Amino acid sequence: MDKLQFAIIGCGRIGQRHAGHIESVGKLAAVCDIDVVKAGELGKKFNARIYKSIDDLLAAEKKLDVVAVCTPNGLHAEHSIKSLKAGIHVLCEKPMALSAKDCGEMIKTAEKTNRRLFVVKQNRFNPPVEAVKKLIDEERLGKIFSVQLNCFWNRDAQYYYKSWKGTKALDGGTLYTQFSHFIDLLYWMIGDVKQAKAFTGNFAHQGIIEFEDTGVVILEFDNGAIGSINYTVNSYKKNMEGSLTIFGEKGTVKIGGQYLNVLEYQNIEGYEIKNLPEGNKPNDYGNYQGSMSNHDKVYQNLLEVLTNNAAVSANSFEGFKTVEIIEKIYSAAQSK
Numbered sequence: 001m002d003k004l005q006f007a008i009i010g011c012g013r014i015g016q017r018h019a020g021h022i023e024s025v026g027k028l029a030a031v032c033d034i035d036v037v038k039a040g041e042l043g044k045k046f047n048a049r050i051y052k053s054i055d056d057l058l059a060a061e062k063k064l065d066v067v068a069v070c071t072p073n074g075l076h077a078e079h080s081i082k083s084l085k086a087g088i089h090v091l092c093e094k095p096m097a098l099s100a101k102d103c104g105e106m107i108k109t110a111e112k113t114n115r116r117l118f119v120v121k122q123n124r125f126n127p128p129v130e131a132v133k134k135l136i137d138e139e140r141l142g143k144i145f146s147v148q149l150n151c152f153w154n155r156d157a158q159y160y161y162k163s164w165k166g167t168k169a170l171d172g173g174t175l176y177t178q179f180s181h182f183i184d185l186l187y188w189m190i191g192d193v194k195q196a197k198a199f200t201g202n203f204a205h206q207g208i209i210e211f212e213d214t215g216v217v218i219l220e221f222d223n224g225a226i227g228s229i230n231y232t233v234n235s236y237k238k239n240m241e242g243s244l245t246i247f248g249e250k251g252t253v254k255i256g257g258q259y260l261n262v263l264e265y266q267n268i269e270g271y272e273i274k275n276l277p278e279g280n281k282p283n284d285y286g287n288y289q290g291s292m293s294n295h296d297k298v299y300q301n302l303l304e305v306l307t308n309n310a311a312v313s314a315n316s317f318e319g320f321k322t323v324e325i326i327e328k329i330y331s332a333a334q335s336k
Contacts, residue, residue, distance in 0.1 A: 004306065005029045005063055007088075009054050009079050010070035011038040014093055018068045019046055021295045025303040029064060032057045054079055058086045066091055066302070073177060074170035077102035080117065084109045089116040091302060095180040096319035098172040100327055103320035110316060118302055118312065119319030122294035123181040124188065127276045128255045128263040132246065136189055140271050141248030144225045147190055151179045151231035152240040153258075157208050166209035173211045175326045179231055184314070184322045185244060185260065186229075192222045193325050198333040204234045217329050229329075 004026030008015045011033035019042055022028045032051040033039035043050035051057040067083040069076055069092045077097040080090045090110070096119050097103045110117035123129060135141055155178065160166035171177050187193070196219050200212035217229035235241075243256035243264070251268030255261075266273055297313070304310035 003027045004065040004303065006066045006068060007031065007048075007057060007061060007064050008042070008068045008070055009033075009057070009083070010072075010075075010093075011035070011042040012070065015068070015070035016042060017293070017295060018070055018091075021299045022068070024296065025299045026065070030057055030061050054082055058082060058088075064088050065306070069093060072164040072170040073172050074098050074164075074167075077106055080106050081109045084113050084115045084117065087113060087115065089118070089306065091118040091120065091298070092319070093120050094184075094319075094322075095172070095176045095326070096316065096323055098176060098323070100320060100324040103316070103323050107316050107320060116305065116312075117316040118298075118305075119314050119316055120295070120298055121181065121184050121188075121314035121318070122298050123185060123260055124313060125294040125297040126255075126259075126261050127278070128273075129185060129260055131263065131273045131276060132244075132253050132255055133189055135251070135253065135268065135271070135273070136246075140250060140268060141246065141253070142250035142269075143248060144190060144223065145247045145249065146225055147186065147227035147247070148243075148245045149182055149186060149227065149229045149231075150241050150243045151182050151229070152235045153178055153233050153242070154235045154238050154240075155213075155233035157205070160205070160208050166205070166211075168210040171209075171211075173326070173330060174213060174215070174231065174233055175329060176323075178233060180322055180326065182229075182231075182242065182244070182260070183325055184318065186219075186227065187318065187321050187325060189244075189246070190221050190223070190225055190227065192321065193328060194220045194222050196220075196325075196329045196332040198329050200330075200333040212333070215329070215333065217332075 006022045006026050006028050007030040009032045028046045028048045030049040031043045039050050066089045069079045080092050083090050164170035198217040200215040202213050205213045214232040219227040239258045242259045245254040254265040256264035301313040305312050
């Protein structure tokens with residue numbers, strides 16, 4: 001079987017990370033970025049053809065199997081839809097888009113073109129996350145009463161300097177860029193959100209970003225559970241915590257660390273999680289760190305889906321639901 005042919009749209013740090021993992025499952029055939037220096041450097045490194053616009057790439061490349069969309073958040077929908085209409089499968093970075101409406105259009109296009117639309121949700125592969133998800137699926141925690149999600153990271157002025165990050169149009173908000181993976185895990189483990197109440201504020205980034213740097217959220221889930229989210233990018237100097245605590249009738253568990261990468265607490269009726277494998281290290285971007293580096297598992301799943309019709313690790317509807325929940329939270333914050 002011939003290797004899958006990939007293209008990357010967006011050659012920044014996350015696009016560069018994708019490139020290395022693509023080579024383990026296929027061939028990086030083409031790259032694209034409006035910054036010709038970034039595109040040129042990545043293209044030369046992987047012997048890939050170089051383009052400045054997605055339209056030029058799609059017009060010229062007729063043998064692509066998958067496009068990885070690694071552009072700013074506000075461009076995900078446009079670039080994914082164009083690629084799908086060209087008859088190419090899409091792997092879209094998080095968040096899927098900046099509105100549920102755009103997510104819906106992406107899904108409709110994938111269905112109409114009979115192409116796959118994958119969404120990157122690599123934190124689902126964290127060993128403690130997989131173990132706790134298994135607990136919930138097997139109903140070992142019984143009825144879920146409540147959950148608490150803490151997201152305490154640091155993003156200083158340098159992170160946003162001369163960048164699309166921090167803009168409403170291309171970034172969207174702290175929940176989209178920093179913590180959408182965490183919102184995804186809430187939905188994946190606990191279920192859909194019935195209603196939200198929220199307070200947000202910009203305390204330390206006035207004149208730097210166009211949205212909040214901190215939020216406190218109360219949630220009611222469809223299954224009757226309640227939950228809270230406390231999030232900020234004002235943790236002093238460095239990331240502090242990324243944790244999820246779940247309280248059920250038959251047990252309590254806490255996934256913690258800085259990136260939901262450590263099983264910090266468990267007390268479960270008649271059961272104990274043992275011998276968890278060590279997870280991958282967090283993505284390291286020099287001045288800051290991000291979520292866990294599980295893109296290798298994302299690409300392995302993509303390969304299995306396209307070649308063996310395996311189950312997808314995160315489907316486009318789940319990407320849509322993450323965005324819908326974030327919209328619900330921001331709407332609640334605006335209406336307070």
